[in-house]
Amino acid sequence: MKKRLVSMILSAVLFATSVPAAAFAEDANTQNPVVHSEKGTSQGSDARKESGIDYKKNGGTFAEGYTAPSNYDEPVTELPGAEQITKAGYEFAGWYDNEEFNGEPVTSLSTADHSGSVVLYAKWTERYYYVDIPQTVNADGDKLTIKADAGGLYDKDHVSVTVQSENDWKLKSGLHSLAYELRNPQSGSALENGSVVASLTKDESYKQQEYDCNILDKPNYTGDYTDHLTFNIAFQDTAYNITYETNGGTITKKNPQQADQMITVTQEQYQAGTVLKDLPAPVKKSSTFLGWCYDEAYREELKKSRYQI
Structure with missing residues:
Protein backbone atom coordinates (compact mmCIF):
# COMPACT_ATOMS: atom_id res chain seq x y z
CA MET A 1 0.00 0.00 0.00
CA THR A 30 -1.75 16.80 -10.55
CA GLN A 31 0.31 13.95 -11.83
CA ASN A 32 0.31 13.90 -15.62
CA PRO A 33 -0.34 10.64 -17.43
CA VAL A 34 2.70 9.06 -18.98
CA VAL A 35 2.58 7.76 -22.53
CA HIS A 36 4.96 4.94 -23.34
CA SER A 37 5.53 3.01 -26.52
CA GLU A 38 7.96 0.49 -27.89
CA LYS A 39 8.41 -1.13 -31.27
CA GLY A 40 6.49 -4.33 -31.72
CA THR A 41 6.04 -7.05 -34.27
CA SER A 42 3.78 -7.33 -37.28
CA GLN A 43 0.73 -9.54 -37.46
CA GLY A 44 -0.57 -11.67 -40.30
CA SER A 45 0.87 -13.15 -43.46
CA ASP A 46 -1.22 -10.85 -45.66
CA ALA A 47 0.70 -7.71 -44.62
CA ARG A 48 2.66 -7.72 -47.88
CA LYS A 49 -0.43 -7.73 -50.05
CA GLU A 50 -1.41 -4.59 -51.90
CA SER A 51 -4.18 -3.87 -49.41
CA GLY A 52 -2.68 -5.72 -46.43
CA ILE A 53 -2.71 -4.52 -42.82
CA ASP A 54 0.53 -4.73 -40.83
CA TYR A 55 -0.08 -4.45 -37.06
CA LYS A 56 2.76 -3.10 -34.94
CA LYS A 57 1.44 -4.15 -31.55
CA ASN A 58 4.23 -2.50 -29.52
CA GLY A 59 4.25 -5.22 -26.89
CA GLY A 60 0.53 -5.94 -26.99
CA THR A 61 -1.07 -9.33 -27.53
CA PHE A 62 -4.23 -10.25 -29.40
CA ALA A 63 -6.79 -12.19 -27.39
CA GLU A 64 -6.66 -15.96 -27.71
CA GLY A 65 -8.81 -17.11 -30.61
CA TYR A 66 -9.11 -13.61 -32.10
CA THR A 67 -8.03 -13.00 -35.72
CA ALA A 68 -7.52 -9.39 -36.75
CA PRO A 69 -8.54 -8.21 -40.23
CA SER A 70 -5.58 -8.89 -42.52
CA ASN A 71 -6.56 -6.68 -45.46
CA TYR A 72 -9.09 -4.03 -46.43
CA ASP A 73 -10.19 -5.36 -49.82
CA GLU A 74 -13.58 -5.07 -48.19
CA PRO A 75 -14.04 -2.03 -45.92
CA VAL A 76 -12.86 -2.64 -42.34
CA THR A 77 -15.27 -0.75 -40.11
CA GLU A 78 -13.94 -2.03 -36.80
CA LEU A 79 -10.27 -2.48 -35.96
CA PRO A 80 -9.06 -4.47 -32.92
CA GLY A 81 -10.07 -2.63 -29.75
CA ALA A 82 -9.33 -2.82 -26.03
CA GLU A 83 -11.13 -6.16 -25.73
CA GLN A 84 -9.14 -7.74 -28.57
CA ILE A 85 -5.62 -6.46 -27.77
CA THR A 86 -4.09 -6.03 -24.33
CA LYS A 87 -0.79 -5.24 -22.64
CA ALA A 88 -0.27 -5.78 -18.94
CA GLY A 89 -0.04 -2.48 -17.06
CA TYR A 90 -1.17 -0.37 -20.02
CA GLU A 91 -4.40 0.95 -21.47
CA PHE A 92 -4.97 0.65 -25.21
CA ALA A 93 -5.16 4.13 -26.76
CA GLY A 94 -5.86 3.33 -30.42
CA TRP A 95 -4.18 2.57 -33.75
CA TYR A 96 -2.11 5.20 -35.58
CA ASP A 97 -0.59 5.25 -39.06
CA ASN A 98 2.71 6.69 -37.83
CA GLU A 99 5.23 5.80 -35.13
CA GLU A 100 5.01 9.26 -33.54
CA PHE A 101 1.23 8.86 -32.95
CA ASN A 102 0.53 12.19 -34.61
CA GLY A 103 -2.98 13.10 -35.74
CA GLU A 104 -6.14 11.16 -35.02
CA PRO A 105 -6.33 7.41 -34.39
CA VAL A 106 -7.34 5.19 -37.30
CA THR A 107 -10.72 3.58 -36.67
CA SER A 108 -11.54 2.11 -40.09
CA LEU A 109 -9.91 1.27 -43.42
CA SER A 110 -11.20 1.22 -46.99
CA THR A 111 -9.84 1.54 -50.52
CA ALA A 112 -11.66 4.87 -50.78
CA ASP A 113 -9.20 6.60 -48.44
CA HIS A 114 -6.19 4.25 -48.35
CA SER A 115 -4.01 2.46 -50.87
CA GLY A 116 -1.24 -0.11 -50.64
CA SER A 117 -0.12 -1.90 -47.50
CA VAL A 118 -1.10 -0.02 -44.34
CA VAL A 119 1.03 -0.14 -41.20
CA LEU A 120 -0.84 0.47 -37.93
CA TYR A 121 0.95 1.24 -34.65
CA ALA A 122 -0.68 0.43 -31.31
CA LYS A 123 -0.52 3.26 -28.79
CA TRP A 124 -0.48 2.44 -25.08
CA THR A 125 -1.02 4.59 -22.02
CA GLU A 126 1.16 3.48 -19.12
CA ARG A 127 -0.35 2.56 -15.75
CA TYR A 128 -1.01 5.85 -13.96
CA TYR A 129 -3.37 7.69 -11.68
CA TYR A 130 -3.78 11.31 -10.67
CA VAL A 131 -5.98 13.21 -8.26
CA ASP A 132 -6.81 16.89 -8.82
CA ASP A 237 -1.43 -2.50 -6.23
CA THR A 238 -2.12 -6.00 -7.50
CA ALA A 239 -0.04 -8.99 -6.42
CA TYR A 240 -0.38 -12.60 -7.49
CA ASN A 241 0.59 -15.80 -5.70
CA ILE A 242 2.24 -18.63 -7.62
CA THR A 243 1.76 -22.02 -5.96
CA TYR A 244 4.09 -24.82 -7.02
CA GLU A 245 2.56 -28.31 -6.99
CA THR A 246 5.76 -30.35 -7.13
CA ASN A 247 4.20 -33.84 -6.92
CA GLY A 248 6.76 -35.04 -4.39
CA GLY A 249 9.62 -32.85 -5.57
CA THR A 250 11.34 -30.08 -3.61
CA ILE A 251 12.21 -26.50 -4.56
CA THR A 252 14.99 -24.85 -2.59
CA LYS A 253 16.21 -21.26 -2.75
CA LYS A 254 18.51 -18.99 -0.80
CA ASN A 255 16.87 -17.36 2.21
CA PRO A 256 16.57 -13.63 1.34
CA GLN A 257 17.05 -12.80 5.06
CA GLN A 258 20.05 -15.10 5.48
CA ALA A 259 22.12 -15.70 2.35
CA ASP A 260 23.99 -18.75 3.65
CA GLN A 261 20.74 -20.61 4.40
CA MET A 262 18.51 -22.52 1.98
CA ILE A 263 14.74 -22.68 2.38
CA THR A 264 12.03 -24.84 0.80
CA VAL A 265 9.63 -22.92 -1.44
CA THR A 266 6.03 -23.90 -2.18
CA GLN A 267 4.58 -20.46 -3.00
CA GLU A 268 5.88 -17.07 -4.16
CA GLN A 269 4.23 -13.67 -4.54
CA TYR A 270 4.96 -11.22 -7.36
CA GLN A 271 3.64 -7.78 -8.24
CA ALA A 272 1.50 -7.60 -11.37
CA GLY A 273 3.62 -6.88 -14.44
CA THR A 274 6.65 -8.79 -13.16
CA VAL A 275 8.52 -10.68 -15.87
CA LEU A 276 9.69 -14.13 -14.77
CA LYS A 277 12.68 -15.30 -16.80
CA ASP A 278 13.31 -18.69 -15.22
CA LEU A 279 10.83 -20.75 -13.24
CA PRO A 280 12.39 -22.91 -10.49
CA ALA A 281 13.09 -26.59 -11.19
CA PRO A 282 12.14 -29.02 -8.38
CA VAL A 283 14.28 -32.00 -7.49
CA LYS A 284 12.88 -35.48 -6.82
CA LYS A 285 14.89 -38.60 -6.07
CA SER A 286 15.22 -41.01 -9.02
CA SER A 287 13.16 -38.66 -11.23
CA THR A 288 13.82 -36.16 -14.02
CA PHE A 289 11.94 -32.87 -14.04
CA LEU A 290 10.28 -32.31 -17.44
CA GLY A 291 8.58 -28.95 -16.93
CA TRP A 292 5.59 -27.11 -15.51
CA CYS A 293 1.96 -27.33 -16.61
CA TYR A 294 -1.09 -25.20 -15.91
CA ASP A 295 -3.36 -28.21 -15.29
CA GLU A 296 -3.20 -31.48 -13.39
CA ALA A 297 -3.75 -33.48 -16.59
CA TYR A 298 -0.48 -32.04 -18.04
CA ARG A 299 -2.20 -30.83 -21.23
CA GLU A 300 -1.14 -27.16 -20.98
CA GLU A 301 2.63 -27.02 -20.70
CA LEU A 302 4.49 -23.78 -19.97
CA LYS A 303 6.89 -23.65 -22.91
CA LYS A 304 8.13 -20.05 -22.93
CA SER A 305 11.31 -18.88 -21.18
CA ARG A 306 9.75 -15.56 -20.09
CA TYR A 307 6.35 -14.95 -18.52
CA GLN A 308 4.71 -11.69 -17.53
CA ILE A 309 2.37 -11.94 -14.57
Whole structure:
Protein backbone atom coordinates (compact mmCIF):
# COMPACT_ATOMS: atom_id res chain seq x y z
CA MET A 1 0.00 0.00 0.00
CA LYS A 2 1.54 3.28 -1.13
CA LYS A 3 0.28 6.51 0.43
CA ARG A 4 0.75 10.23 -0.04
CA LEU A 5 -0.92 13.25 1.50
CA VAL A 6 -2.31 16.35 -0.21
CA SER A 7 -3.54 19.37 1.72
CA MET A 8 -5.89 22.26 1.03
CA ILE A 9 -7.30 25.26 2.90
CA LEU A 10 -10.94 26.22 3.25
CA SER A 11 -11.30 29.85 4.22
CA ALA A 12 -13.90 32.58 4.51
CA VAL A 13 -13.70 36.27 5.38
CA LEU A 14 -16.73 36.80 7.62
CA PHE A 15 -18.35 39.86 9.20
CA ALA A 16 -20.99 39.97 11.87
CA THR A 17 -23.46 41.93 9.74
CA SER A 18 -22.69 40.67 6.24
CA VAL A 19 -20.75 37.99 4.44
CA PRO A 20 -19.01 39.32 1.30
CA ALA A 21 -18.22 37.07 -1.64
CA ALA A 22 -14.58 36.17 -2.12
CA ALA A 23 -12.72 34.65 -5.05
CA PHE A 24 -9.71 32.35 -4.82
CA ALA A 25 -7.39 31.23 -7.57
CA GLU A 26 -7.76 27.51 -7.99
CA ASP A 27 -4.57 25.58 -8.43
CA ALA A 28 -4.19 21.90 -9.20
CA ASN A 29 -2.02 19.23 -7.69
CA THR A 30 -1.75 16.80 -10.55
CA GLN A 31 0.31 13.95 -11.83
CA ASN A 32 0.31 13.90 -15.62
CA PRO A 33 -0.34 10.64 -17.43
CA VAL A 34 2.70 9.06 -18.98
CA VAL A 35 2.58 7.76 -22.53
CA HIS A 36 4.96 4.94 -23.34
CA SER A 37 5.53 3.01 -26.52
CA GLU A 38 7.96 0.49 -27.89
CA LYS A 39 8.41 -1.13 -31.27
CA GLY A 40 6.49 -4.33 -31.72
CA THR A 41 6.04 -7.05 -34.27
CA SER A 42 3.78 -7.33 -37.28
CA GLN A 43 0.73 -9.54 -37.46
CA GLY A 44 -0.57 -11.67 -40.30
CA SER A 45 0.87 -13.15 -43.46
CA ASP A 46 -1.22 -10.85 -45.66
CA ALA A 47 0.70 -7.71 -44.62
CA ARG A 48 2.66 -7.72 -47.88
CA LYS A 49 -0.43 -7.73 -50.05
CA GLU A 50 -1.41 -4.59 -51.90
CA SER A 51 -4.18 -3.87 -49.41
CA GLY A 52 -2.68 -5.72 -46.43
CA ILE A 53 -2.71 -4.52 -42.82
CA ASP A 54 0.53 -4.73 -40.83
CA TYR A 55 -0.08 -4.45 -37.06
CA LYS A 56 2.76 -3.10 -34.94
CA LYS A 57 1.44 -4.15 -31.55
CA ASN A 58 4.23 -2.50 -29.52
CA GLY A 59 4.25 -5.22 -26.89
CA GLY A 60 0.53 -5.94 -26.99
CA THR A 61 -1.07 -9.33 -27.53
CA PHE A 62 -4.23 -10.25 -29.40
CA ALA A 63 -6.79 -12.19 -27.39
CA GLU A 64 -6.66 -15.96 -27.71
CA GLY A 65 -8.81 -17.11 -30.61
CA TYR A 66 -9.11 -13.61 -32.10
CA THR A 67 -8.03 -13.00 -35.72
CA ALA A 68 -7.52 -9.39 -36.75
CA PRO A 69 -8.54 -8.21 -40.23
CA SER A 70 -5.58 -8.89 -42.52
CA ASN A 71 -6.56 -6.68 -45.46
CA TYR A 72 -9.09 -4.03 -46.43
CA ASP A 73 -10.19 -5.36 -49.82
CA GLU A 74 -13.58 -5.07 -48.19
CA PRO A 75 -14.04 -2.03 -45.92
CA VAL A 76 -12.86 -2.64 -42.34
CA THR A 77 -15.27 -0.75 -40.11
CA GLU A 78 -13.94 -2.03 -36.80
CA LEU A 79 -10.27 -2.48 -35.96
CA PRO A 80 -9.06 -4.47 -32.92
CA GLY A 81 -10.07 -2.63 -29.75
CA ALA A 82 -9.33 -2.82 -26.03
CA GLU A 83 -11.13 -6.16 -25.73
CA GLN A 84 -9.14 -7.74 -28.57
CA ILE A 85 -5.62 -6.46 -27.77
CA THR A 86 -4.09 -6.03 -24.33
CA LYS A 87 -0.79 -5.24 -22.64
CA ALA A 88 -0.27 -5.78 -18.94
CA GLY A 89 -0.04 -2.48 -17.06
CA TYR A 90 -1.17 -0.37 -20.02
CA GLU A 91 -4.40 0.95 -21.47
CA PHE A 92 -4.97 0.65 -25.21
CA ALA A 93 -5.16 4.13 -26.76
CA GLY A 94 -5.86 3.33 -30.42
CA TRP A 95 -4.18 2.57 -33.75
CA TYR A 96 -2.11 5.20 -35.58
CA ASP A 97 -0.59 5.25 -39.06
CA ASN A 98 2.71 6.69 -37.83
CA GLU A 99 5.23 5.80 -35.13
CA GLU A 100 5.01 9.26 -33.54
CA PHE A 101 1.23 8.86 -32.95
CA ASN A 102 0.53 12.19 -34.61
CA GLY A 103 -2.98 13.10 -35.74
CA GLU A 104 -6.14 11.16 -35.02
CA PRO A 105 -6.33 7.41 -34.39
CA VAL A 106 -7.34 5.19 -37.30
CA THR A 107 -10.72 3.58 -36.67
CA SER A 108 -11.54 2.11 -40.09
CA LEU A 109 -9.91 1.27 -43.42
CA SER A 110 -11.20 1.22 -46.99
CA THR A 111 -9.84 1.54 -50.52
CA ALA A 112 -11.66 4.87 -50.78
CA ASP A 113 -9.20 6.60 -48.44
CA HIS A 114 -6.19 4.25 -48.35
CA SER A 115 -4.01 2.46 -50.87
CA GLY A 116 -1.24 -0.11 -50.64
CA SER A 117 -0.12 -1.90 -47.50
CA VAL A 118 -1.10 -0.02 -44.34
CA VAL A 119 1.03 -0.14 -41.20
CA LEU A 120 -0.84 0.47 -37.93
CA TYR A 121 0.95 1.24 -34.65
CA ALA A 122 -0.68 0.43 -31.31
CA LYS A 123 -0.52 3.26 -28.79
CA TRP A 124 -0.48 2.44 -25.08
CA THR A 125 -1.02 4.59 -22.02
CA GLU A 126 1.16 3.48 -19.12
CA ARG A 127 -0.35 2.56 -15.75
CA TYR A 128 -1.01 5.85 -13.96
CA TYR A 129 -3.37 7.69 -11.68
CA TYR A 130 -3.78 11.31 -10.67
CA VAL A 131 -5.98 13.21 -8.26
CA ASP A 132 -6.81 16.89 -8.82
CA ILE A 133 -7.46 18.79 -5.57
CA PRO A 134 -7.64 22.62 -5.39
CA GLN A 135 -5.26 24.36 -2.98
CA THR A 136 -7.91 26.74 -1.62
CA VAL A 137 -11.70 26.91 -1.62
CA ASN A 138 -13.98 29.66 -0.33
CA ALA A 139 -16.08 27.98 2.35
CA ASP A 140 -18.90 30.50 2.04
CA GLY A 141 -21.14 29.11 -0.70
CA ASP A 142 -18.38 27.79 -2.98
CA LYS A 143 -17.95 24.21 -4.21
CA LEU A 144 -15.14 21.75 -3.66
CA THR A 145 -14.48 19.74 -6.83
CA ILE A 146 -12.43 16.53 -6.70
CA LYS A 147 -11.27 14.96 -9.97
CA ALA A 148 -9.50 11.61 -10.24
CA ASP A 149 -8.43 9.62 -13.27
CA ALA A 150 -6.46 6.42 -13.92
CA GLY A 151 -5.36 4.20 -16.79
CA GLY A 152 -3.65 0.87 -17.31
CA LEU A 153 -4.66 -0.44 -13.88
CA TYR A 154 -4.46 -4.15 -13.13
CA ASP A 155 -7.47 -6.19 -12.02
CA LYS A 156 -6.99 -5.64 -8.28
CA ASP A 157 -5.40 -2.17 -8.32
CA HIS A 158 -7.30 0.32 -6.20
CA VAL A 159 -6.83 4.06 -5.61
CA SER A 160 -8.69 5.48 -2.62
CA VAL A 161 -8.82 9.12 -1.49
CA THR A 162 -10.07 9.96 2.02
CA VAL A 163 -10.40 13.31 3.79
CA GLN A 164 -9.58 14.55 7.29
CA SER A 165 -10.54 17.92 8.85
CA GLU A 166 -7.92 19.47 11.15
CA ASN A 167 -10.56 21.37 13.15
CA ASP A 168 -13.20 18.62 13.12
CA TRP A 169 -15.30 20.45 10.50
CA LYS A 170 -15.12 23.87 12.09
CA LEU A 171 -13.77 27.10 10.61
CA LYS A 172 -11.64 28.86 13.21
CA SER A 173 -10.55 32.45 13.71
CA GLY A 174 -8.57 32.78 16.91
CA LEU A 175 -10.79 31.57 19.74
CA HIS A 176 -13.94 31.68 17.63
CA SER A 177 -15.27 28.86 15.43
CA LEU A 178 -18.11 28.16 13.04
CA ALA A 179 -19.44 24.73 12.08
CA TYR A 180 -19.51 24.02 8.34
CA GLU A 181 -20.12 21.09 6.01
CA LEU A 182 -19.17 19.73 2.61
CA ARG A 183 -22.30 18.04 1.31
CA ASN A 184 -22.72 15.78 -1.71
CA PRO A 185 -25.77 17.13 -3.58
CA GLN A 186 -26.44 13.74 -5.21
CA SER A 187 -26.39 11.55 -2.11
CA GLY A 188 -27.37 14.28 0.34
CA SER A 189 -24.68 13.17 2.80
CA ALA A 190 -22.00 15.39 4.35
CA LEU A 191 -18.34 14.43 4.57
CA GLU A 192 -16.90 13.16 7.82
CA ASN A 193 -13.34 12.36 8.86
CA GLY A 194 -12.30 9.29 6.90
CA SER A 195 -14.94 9.72 4.19
CA VAL A 196 -13.93 8.43 0.74
CA VAL A 197 -14.10 11.24 -1.82
CA ALA A 198 -12.73 9.25 -4.79
CA SER A 199 -12.21 5.58 -5.59
CA LEU A 200 -10.62 4.25 -8.78
CA THR A 201 -10.35 0.71 -10.14
CA LYS A 202 -9.70 -0.90 -13.51
CA ASP A 203 -13.44 -0.79 -14.30
CA GLU A 204 -14.14 2.64 -12.75
CA SER A 205 -11.18 4.75 -13.78
CA TYR A 206 -12.67 8.28 -13.68
CA LYS A 207 -14.33 10.21 -10.90
CA GLN A 208 -15.50 13.81 -10.58
CA GLN A 209 -17.48 14.89 -7.55
CA GLU A 210 -18.61 18.27 -6.31
CA TYR A 211 -19.35 19.09 -2.69
CA ASP A 212 -21.37 22.15 -1.63
CA CYS A 213 -19.67 24.23 1.08
CA ASN A 214 -22.19 25.45 3.67
CA ILE A 215 -21.53 27.42 6.88
CA LEU A 216 -23.92 26.15 9.54
CA ASP A 217 -23.42 28.76 12.29
CA LYS A 218 -24.16 32.48 12.15
CA PRO A 219 -20.97 34.55 12.61
CA ASN A 220 -20.99 36.88 15.63
CA TYR A 221 -17.41 38.05 15.26
CA THR A 222 -15.52 39.49 12.34
CA GLY A 223 -12.50 37.47 11.20
CA ASP A 224 -10.72 35.24 8.77
CA TYR A 225 -12.05 31.74 9.43
CA THR A 226 -10.16 28.74 8.08
CA ASP A 227 -9.89 24.97 8.29
CA HIS A 228 -7.18 22.70 6.93
CA LEU A 229 -8.16 19.52 5.07
CA THR A 230 -5.78 16.63 4.45
CA PHE A 231 -6.45 14.13 1.66
CA ASN A 232 -4.92 10.68 2.08
CA ILE A 233 -4.30 9.11 -1.35
CA ALA A 234 -3.67 5.37 -1.01
CA PHE A 235 -2.74 3.06 -3.88
CA GLN A 236 -3.19 -0.68 -3.42
CA ASP A 237 -1.43 -2.50 -6.23
CA THR A 238 -2.12 -6.00 -7.50
CA ALA A 239 -0.04 -8.99 -6.42
CA TYR A 240 -0.38 -12.60 -7.49
CA ASN A 241 0.59 -15.80 -5.70
CA ILE A 242 2.24 -18.63 -7.62
CA THR A 243 1.76 -22.02 -5.96
CA TYR A 244 4.09 -24.82 -7.02
CA GLU A 245 2.56 -28.31 -6.99
CA THR A 246 5.76 -30.35 -7.13
CA ASN A 247 4.20 -33.84 -6.92
CA GLY A 248 6.76 -35.04 -4.39
CA GLY A 249 9.62 -32.85 -5.57
CA THR A 250 11.34 -30.08 -3.61
CA ILE A 251 12.21 -26.50 -4.56
CA THR A 252 14.99 -24.85 -2.59
CA LYS A 253 16.21 -21.26 -2.75
CA LYS A 254 18.51 -18.99 -0.80
CA ASN A 255 16.87 -17.36 2.21
CA PRO A 256 16.57 -13.63 1.34
CA GLN A 257 17.05 -12.80 5.06
CA GLN A 258 20.05 -15.10 5.48
CA ALA A 259 22.12 -15.70 2.35
CA ASP A 260 23.99 -18.75 3.65
CA GLN A 261 20.74 -20.61 4.40
CA MET A 262 18.51 -22.52 1.98
CA ILE A 263 14.74 -22.68 2.38
CA THR A 264 12.03 -24.84 0.80
CA VAL A 265 9.63 -22.92 -1.44
CA THR A 266 6.03 -23.90 -2.18
CA GLN A 267 4.58 -20.46 -3.00
CA GLU A 268 5.88 -17.07 -4.16
CA GLN A 269 4.23 -13.67 -4.54
CA TYR A 270 4.96 -11.22 -7.36
CA GLN A 271 3.64 -7.78 -8.24
CA ALA A 272 1.50 -7.60 -11.37
CA GLY A 273 3.62 -6.88 -14.44
CA THR A 274 6.65 -8.79 -13.16
CA VAL A 275 8.52 -10.68 -15.87
CA LEU A 276 9.69 -14.13 -14.77
CA LYS A 277 12.68 -15.30 -16.80
CA ASP A 278 13.31 -18.69 -15.22
CA LEU A 279 10.83 -20.75 -13.24
CA PRO A 280 12.39 -22.91 -10.49
CA ALA A 281 13.09 -26.59 -11.19
CA PRO A 282 12.14 -29.02 -8.38
CA VAL A 283 14.28 -32.00 -7.49
CA LYS A 284 12.88 -35.48 -6.82
CA LYS A 285 14.89 -38.60 -6.07
CA SER A 286 15.22 -41.01 -9.02
CA SER A 287 13.16 -38.66 -11.23
CA THR A 288 13.82 -36.16 -14.02
CA PHE A 289 11.94 -32.87 -14.04
CA LEU A 290 10.28 -32.31 -17.44
CA GLY A 291 8.58 -28.95 -16.93
CA TRP A 292 5.59 -27.11 -15.51
CA CYS A 293 1.96 -27.33 -16.61
CA TYR A 294 -1.09 -25.20 -15.91
CA ASP A 295 -3.36 -28.21 -15.29
CA GLU A 296 -3.20 -31.48 -13.39
CA ALA A 297 -3.75 -33.48 -16.59
CA TYR A 298 -0.48 -32.04 -18.04
CA ARG A 299 -2.20 -30.83 -21.23
CA GLU A 300 -1.14 -27.16 -20.98
CA GLU A 301 2.63 -27.02 -20.70
CA LEU A 302 4.49 -23.78 -19.97
CA LYS A 303 6.89 -23.65 -22.91
CA LYS A 304 8.13 -20.05 -22.93
CA SER A 305 11.31 -18.88 -21.18
CA ARG A 306 9.75 -15.56 -20.09
CA TYR A 307 6.35 -14.95 -18.52
CA GLN A 308 4.71 -11.69 -17.53
CA ILE A 309 2.37 -11.94 -14.57
